Amino acid sequence: MLRELSRVVLANRTLDEVLADVTRIAATGIPGAEATSITLLRNDKGFTAAYNGEMALAADELQYEKGYGPCMDAGRGGVLLRIDDMRTETRWPDYVANVQASTGVLSSLSVPLPYQGSSIGALNNYSTKPAAFATPESLAAGLEVAEVVAVVVANADAHWQLGEQARNMRIAMDSRAVIEQAKGVLMAQRHVDAEQAFEILREASQRYNRKLRDIAQGIVDGTQQR
Known part of the structure; x- marks a missing residue:
């Protein structure tokens, strides 16, 4: 999985195109993940830059509506946030009740994307099964992918900006x-x-x-x- 991520082409592509490849690879490489997304933060507001699986997009957007949730808080606080069972989770009561009813998500893993000492967002993984990310393998894979994603996001963003500057010139x-x-x-x-x-x-x-x-x-x- 990491080798495949390292082969993602950055040059002459938009950030959206690059992140679409990254989420597809991550979704198949993290044990327990049924859907994966990347939340990026701009001016303290989150948006889904890429996703693999409609369930991930729907779960993300519920959090953006509320202004908080595991993917938002993982990105803002730079901390890994895992929910083993939405039916018993108490940290985000409005979100967990809605996400379970509307998307079927029962567990999730949100891993911050570290960049230059801060966090630029989160890698989000969702499952319809409880405790899907409770294994050491899931946690280790999530952390490894998040580090790669953070580098890819930073590099892709830089390539895109340079490309835009060249086009504008x-x-x-x-x-x-x-x-x-x-x-x-x-x-x-x-x-x-x-x-x-x-x-x-x-x-x-x-x-x-x-x-x-x-x-x-x-x-x-x-x-x-x-």
Whole structure:
């Protein structure tokens, strides 16, 4: 399982795509898990970044509605939280009553995702059987996977951000090139300098309530069609 996790490709993929692979692998590798999800925390609010099994998503979303629960608290507090039987659990009374009735979940294991001395969320595992995660093997596998997931999340997030920055840079460069072309057309047609040409573009953008790049593209296209 850990070897398979280490082979997950990060480059040129979104964080959602990477985490979908991770949850699928984790769901088959943690003893007792029938459904698995990854909760990430942003501004103290949780969201399910990926899941394997509808039961996991439904159980997560019940916790987000309440603002608390084992996956939320594991992520916030950086502690492992295990529920052996929802029917006798007393720590989250509203949640355990609802999750049992609506999803059939009877036991769960939420493992914090450690990153640079803090927690960025939790790896959540659910089962319709009581005490599904009470074995040492389940706990050990959950901890091992959570460490790998934390690294994958951090790396994938970094790759995605770098990719977004590169894409945004390309878009900006393309826009700049079109604007420069349009300025050149205006300078030749109206015998104005570069600053005056840009002012013409800016005024047209405001007058017609259109993006500067779109105005510039229209001028360039009109020249090419002649």
